[in-house]
Amino acid sequence: MLTLFSNGFSPFARKVAMALEYKCLSHETVDALSHGNRERLLQVNPRAEVPVLVDDDICVVNSSDILAYLDQKYPQRPIYPGDLKARVAARALERLADTRIDAILLNCSIWTWAERPDPPLPGLKEAGQQDLNGLFARIEAVLANYPSPLPFGHMTIAEFALWPHLAALRPLGFTLESNDYPRLSAWFAAMRRDSVFANDLRRTADFMKTIGTTSDFERNKIFWRGDRIEWLLARGFHEWFLDEIKAERVLWPE
Numbered sequence: 001m002l003t004l005f006s007n008g009f010s011p012f013a014r015k016v017a018m019a020l021e022y023k024c025l026s027h028e029t030v031d032a033l034s035h036g037n038r039e040r041l042l043q044v045n046p047r048a049e050v051p052v053l054v055d056d057d058i059c060v061v062n063s064s065d066i067l068a069y070l071d072q073k074y075p076q077r078p079i080y081p082g083d084l085k086a087r088v089a090a091r092a093l094e095r096l097a098d099t100r101i102d103a104i105l106l107n108c109s110i111w112t113w114a115e116r117p118d119p120p121l122p123g124l125k126e127a128g129q130q131d132l133n134g135l136f137a138r139i140e141a142v143l144a145n146y147p148s149p150l151p152f153g154h155m156t157i158a159e160f161a162l163w164p165h166l167a168a169l170r171p172l173g174f175t176l177e178s179n180d181y182p183r184l185s186a187w188f189a190a191m192r193r194d195s196v197f198a199n200d201l202r203r204t205a206d207f208m209k210t211i212g213t214t215s216d217f218e219r220n221k222i223f224w225r226g227d228r229i230e231w232l233l234a235r236g237f238h239e240w241f242l243d244e245i246k247a248e249r250v251l252w253p254e
């Protein structure tokens, strides 16, 4: 029996849920960031982060480890490319989505879902778009070496990792210019046409409808970890962050 400790807002949990659906693996889902399930989550991950996958007596933490585990244990419909060089490229794209794109988008999204005493940080969104454009250009350069629109010939860890972020761009007010990034735009369009990705959008939209009204989900304190802090500090927003710590509006892993 597979159990996914998940959350409808988490791009990492969505990435794993899509991989499970793609591989036709039925599973139970626990909304592990709701207050009522916190103790259960701590039992499987002391960092109190989702996603966590429990497969009988095996517990796997961290989305990229979970995807790698799934492909080894359930090799049907592979989500890693077969070719070694393409595997490395797909993993690098997954890492870019997980560590760089996530950091920008999560930080810039805070004012859309958290209960905030302050207006959005001046300059944050502009810095986000500028850095996103740099990352889009890097992805575009990688894609030049592969067929379009699906670089690896089927859906992989790269699509599952990138999708939640690409799908959040427009709702958060960011752009992905198809003239500047034609291969990335065509890739994104190919993901949109796939039912696994459409189902994710539907689930996410349903979850987002509840987010403003529920008190079951932490919206006062922001959970901070490495990559997200790194981008904030690198972009010069340290004073705001220090004020957040002083005001005790932060949560730390463990």
Ligand SMILES: N[C@@H](CCC(=O)N[C@@H](CS)C(=O)NCC(=O)O)C(=O)O
Pocket: 009, 010, 011, 012, 013, 033, 048, 049, 050, 051, 061, 062, 063, 064, 098, 218, 223
């Ligand atoms: N590196 C981890 C990152 C997971 C992560 O950042 N999870 C966030 C949600 S997106 C979380 O569980 N935060 C705890 C919270 O918000 O209380 C992964 O790839 O699974």
